[in-house]
Amino acid sequence: DAKTTQPTSMDCAEGRAANLPCNHSTISGNEYVYWYRQIHSQGPQYIIHGLKNNETNEMASLIITEDRKSSTLILPHATLRDTAVYYCIVRVSGGSEKLVFGKGTKLTVNP
Amino acid sequence: GAVVSQHPSWVICKSGTSVKIECRSLDFQATTMFWYRQFPKQSLMLMATSNEGSKATYEQGVEKDKFLINHASLTLSTLTVTSAHPEDSSFYICSARDPGQGALGYTFGSGTRLTVV
Numbered sequence: 001d002a003k004t005t006q007p008t009s010m011d012c013a014e015g016r017a018a019n020l021p022c023n024h025s026t027i028s029g030n031e032y033v034y035w036y037r038q039i040h041s042q043g044p045q046y047i048i049h050g051l052k053n054n055e056t057n058e059m060a061s062l063i064i065t066e067d068r069k070s071s072t073l074i075l076p077h078a079t080l081r082d083t084a085v086y087y088c089i090v091r092v093s094g095g096s097e098k099l100v101f102g103k104g105t106k107l108t109v110n111p
Numbered sequence: 112g113a114v115v116s117q118h119p120s121w122v123i124c125k126s127g128t129s130v131k132i133e134c135r136s137l138d139f140q141a142t143t144m145f146w147y148r149q150f151p152k153q154s155l156m157l158m159a160t161s162n163e164g165s166k167a168t169y170e171q172g173v174e175k176d177k178f179l180i181n182h183a184s185l186t187l188s189t190l191t192v193t194s195a196h197p198e199d200s201s202f203y204i205c206s207a208r209d210p211g212q213g214a215l216g217y218t219f220g221s222g223t224r225l226t227v228v
Binding site: 034036038041042043044045046085087097098099100101102103104 | 115117143145147154155156157160202204206208217218219220221222224
């Protein structure tokens, strides 16, 4: 299974962009990069996913490098409610459909 | 979008008793559901993959006789913690995959906080 590495924690000022990096240097060609977040004591919430192209939705943007070895999740205007643990996950290939979570990045948005 | 309902949201039980947690996909059929456990300040740890109509696949180190999983229909999977002990106290989370949404479609329940006293 491809693994991901993320910084343990990050801080961001309210209203500013939050840029969360993720390294996935062993990703396979048919594996997607997913981002989820977990607000305290809740189930994870899907944010965005991508294969090779940059993606944007109403929540965030996902920038994937050309070699696909890393990606960045961008929250364009962070709010206090964006304080959460953000998980970058590479979908396991080889017939298994499980999502395996790493340690994630604890993002704290400060007023 | 897809919704997964998990019940109960919290439960307190006495040591030695069994507790059942339900996970339902409300607006889609899920042939596969997943069960995770999360201890305080730690990440989600996959316990098992629940397959409709067949036996669950457990991750290494997870006791299948202690964590009984039943996936009897396309919309319901249950996790029963048997003979619960204080060390089983944790946050249990289920996830279901909507096969109709391709690479997207992993939806999580809101979790169950189990406290064994």
